Amino acid sequence: MVNQRHLGKLCPFAKECPVYQEELLIDKISPFLIKNVFCNRGQKGWKNCERFKIADTGQEIPATATPYKQS
């Protein structure tokens, strides 16, 4: 059976992701934009998300991790 997680366009971590759930807001960037650029875009978008990359390797995700690189 094909892994269903990768068929849809929504990130498999969306349900527990505070960025997607809009609990962790990113300065000057609307949640709508973030979702369109990263979360709802299939592998193409997820792969550009720093938070996704950490989650995908099974590492512990820092509470403040966002789709963008921490400076």
Ligand code: SF4
């Ligand atoms: S793409 Fe990134 S920000 Fe969006 S739900 Fe997945 S882990 Fe969260």
